[in-house]
Amino acid sequence: MLFTSYGFIGFAAILFLLYYLVPKKCQWPLLLAASYLFYFFAGPEYLLYIMTTTVSVWLTGRAIQARGEKTAAYVKECGKTLTREEKKAWKEKGKRRQRRLLVLCLLLNLGILAVVKYAAFAIANANALLGAVGLERRLDVPDFVLPLGISFYTFQALGYLIDVYRGTVPAEKNLFRLGLFVSFFPQLIQGPISRFGDLGKSLYEEHPFHARTVALGLERILWGYFKKLVIADRILTAVNAIIREPEIHSGAWVLVGMLFYALELYADFTGGIDITIGIGQALGITVKENFIRPYFSKSIKEYWRRWHISMGTWFTDYIFYPISVSKPMLKLSKWSRAHLGETVGKRIPVYLSSFAVWAATGIWHGASWNFIVWGLGNWVVIMVSQELGPLYGFLRGRFPKAEGRLWFRAFQVIRTVLLMSCLRMFDCYRNVPLTFRMFGTMFTEFNWSILWDGSLLGLGLTAVDYGVLVLGLALLFAVSMVQRRGSVRERIAAYPYPVRAILWYGLFLIVLLAGAYGNGYDASQFIYNQF
Amino acid sequence: MERKVREMEELLEILEDLHPEVDFTTCDRLIDDKILDSFDIVSVIAEINERFDVAITAEKITPENFNSAKALYALIQKLEDGE
Numbered sequence: 001m002l003f004t005s006y007g008f009i010g011f012a013a014i015l016f017l018l019y020y021l022v023p024k025k026c027q028w029p030l031l032l033a034a035s036y037l038f039y040f041f042a043g044p045e046y047l048l049y050i051m052t053t054t055v056s057v058w059l060t061g062r063a064i065q066a067r068g069e070k071t072a073a074y075v076k077e078c079g080k081t082l083t084r085e086e087k088k089a090w091k092e093k094g095k096r097r098q099r100r101l102l103v104l105c106l107l108l109n110l111g112i113l114a115v116v117k118y119a120a121f122a123i124a125n126a127n128a129l130l131g132a133v134g135l136e137r138r139l140d141v142p143d144f145v146l147p148l149g150i151s152f153y154t155f156q157a158l159g160y161l162i163d164v165y166r167g168t169v170p171a172e173k174n175l176f177r178l179g180l181f182v183s184f185f186p187q188l189i190q191g192p193i194s195r196f197g198d199l200g201k202s203l204y205e206e207h208p209f210h211a212r213t214v215a216l217g218l219e220r221i222l223w224g225y226f227k228k229l230v231i232a233d234r235i236l237t238a239v240n241a242i243i244r245e246p247e248i249h250s251g252a253w254v255l256v257g258m259l260f261y262a263l264e265l266y267a268d269f270t271g272g273i274d275i276t277i278g279i280g281q282a283l284g285i286t287v288k289e290n291f292i293r294p295y296f297s298k299s300i301k302e303y304w305r306r307w308h309i310s311m312g313t314w315f316t317d318y319i320f321y322p323i324s325v326s327k328p329m330l331k332l333s334k335w336s337r338a339h340l341g342e343t344v345g346k347r348i349p350v351y352l353s354s355f356a357v358w359a360a361t362g363i364w365h366g367a368s369w370n371f372i373v374w375g376l377g378n379w380v381v382i383m384v385s386q387e388l389g390p391l392y393g394f395l396r397g398r399f400p401k402a403e404g405r406l407w408f409r410a411f412q413v414i415r416t417v418l419l420m421s422c423l424r425m426f427d428c429y430r431n432v433p434l435t436f437r438m439f440g441t442m443f444t445e446f447n448w449s450i451l452w453d454g455s456l457l458g459l460g461l462t463a464v465d466y467g468v469l470v471l472g473l474a475l476l477f478a479v480s481m482v483q484r485r486g487s488v489r490e491r492i493a494a495y496p497y498p499v500r501a502i503l504w505y506g507l508f509l510i511v512l513l514a515g516a517y518g519n520g521y522d523a524s525q526f527i528y529n530q531f
Numbered sequence: 532m533e534r535k536v537r538e539m540e541e542l543l544e545i546l547e548d549l550h551p552e553v554d555f556t557t558c559d560r561l562i563d564d565k566i567l568d569s570f571d572i573v574s575v576i577a578e579i580n581e582r583f584d585v586a587i588t589a590e591k592i593t594p595e596n597f598n599s600a601k602a603l604y605a606l607i608q609k610l611e612d613g614e
Contacts, residue, residue, distance in 0.1 A: 166590035167590070168590070301568065305565070316569050317589070317592075320573075321572075321592050322589040325573060325586070325592070330576075330577060330580045333577045333580075333581075334580075346574060349573050349577050350573050350574065354570075386570065
């Protein structure tokens with residue numbers, strides 16, 4: 001059920017009515033039922049996967065907590081008779097058992113993800129390898145259907161489990177409450193990847209009807225539809241026309257495709273998240289922000305702190321830190337300091353751990369080489385900019401006035417957008433050699449006249465479409481600028497009712513009239529649904 | 532007491548090496564204001580491990596422990612005491 005389908009709008013409207021009609025204590029069970037119904041519509045066979053994850057994570061969380069409590073109780077009870085070393089040994093023993101439980105559950109759930117998402121990719125590569133070494137034997141490539149949102153809900157559930165292991169959150173006693181956290185339908189298909197400590201706070205509370213909160217939520221939903229239907233789905237036509245015919249659309253076309261895709265992806269993904277957060281807000285539930293105007297970032301590192309925030313923090317907290325401060329890594333760091341010098345030794349933990357994170361980020365996005373190369377491309381750019389730090393410092397000292405100037409900030413922002421757009425070409429073409437080839441044509445083919453000779457009208461968009469896009473993007477830009485000084489919706493809420501009504505109906509009409517529907521358009525999937 | 536002062540000075544030295552422009556004796560929003568990023572944190576932990584011989588594990592990487600040099604030193608002391 002797509003967010004943009006009539007079915008989904010009907011589903012959400014009925015749920016919304018029931019949610020505020022049923023007794024307050026029935027609100028979260030209703031949400032659980034609705035989430036499972038939503039998942040059932042996606043494919044009844046997928047339910048088994050999400051239920052396996054939920055039950056295994058719930059049982060393990062409970063067992064980890066029980067083990068921790070048992071150890072603490074024993075140490076407390078025998079506190080006077082045990083020496084300090086004995087107490088430490090008991091605690092370590094308890095922690096080891098907890099870790100064993102955690103690792104088993106991680107293996108089970110990551111194993112499921114690996115089989116359904118990556119088995120075909122791994123076997124196809126193994127077959128290619130067999131062919132390369134001259135063997136005729138080939139393995140059968142399995143054809144699993146990827147359960148909806150498996151990458152998102154698996155990571156969300158495992159994040160909860162690691163938090164229980166770390167003692168950051170208590171294990172949830174009620175299986176059904178944890179079931180809702182894992183399956184909460186608005187964020188099931190494209191995130192954000194919420195933390196139990198954040199989402200759990202408002203998910204199970206009783207929510208009386210607050211007109212203002214509901215209105216703010218509905219506004220956010222409408223804004224999400226505007227981004228998705230008016231901007232993203234309109235540009236999609238042109239992006240597809242460019243990338244599906246690489247032989248025709250090379251040179252300057254590649255640059256156009258790159259920039260169009262940057263706009264499409266932003267409008268599509270942030271629009272989807274606006275709808276998710278808006279549905280949450282209309283139900284009284286706080287879903288954390290996943291974007292903070294990422295295209296205003298001045299460096300790639302900053303960009304990744306502002307784009308798909310929940311994924312970035314997940315990888316940092318649960319992969320980057322555990323690897324980089326692990327005992328083997330610290331030993332390696334010590335060894336390399338002693339044998340390779342301070343300069344190299346210091347860099348080892350950061351370089352290796354971030355390599356692992358970016359390889360994982362790449363493969364998380366999809367089981368194909370283009371995503372892995374995309375992830376590692378990000379790693380290379382971040383490491384290069386890290387190494388250029390002293391040079392930047394020198395230049396800042398040499399030209400101290402440039403830092404605060406508008407032109408310099410604009411230069412940094414444009415540089416970041418262009419770098420990110422270049423890397424995303426791997427995502428566009430989904431073929432590594434082709435991406436490199438197309439990138440090269442930007443410097444070898446000088447067909448820049450396509451930008452003004454009317455060729456852009458051959459991409460499936462009319463002059464009116466371009467007009468709508470320019471106006472839509474101008475509105476998006478203006479809203480982003482205002483957002484820097486605080487919430488736009490809060491500002492609107494302070495206006496008199498007639499002004500608010502004009503703005504609401506105006507935006508509604510824009511979505512209705514200027515949304516990309518009908519012949520030539522296909523209400524498309526959100527890009528992140530496929531991850 | 533003398534040991535504490537010496538260790539604190541050593542910690543300040545580690546932090547100032549990374550960000551000479553920051554006054555670590557007063558700043559108490561190192562994480563909240565994004566002065567220390569994840570790369571800095573890992574570098575600091577490796578240095579602490581090298582000089583103080585204590586291992587800061589991933590679960591200890593929280594804003595509360597890293598927002599100020601004082602909080603970070605309190606964490607080091609806790610780990611030195613074996614807590």
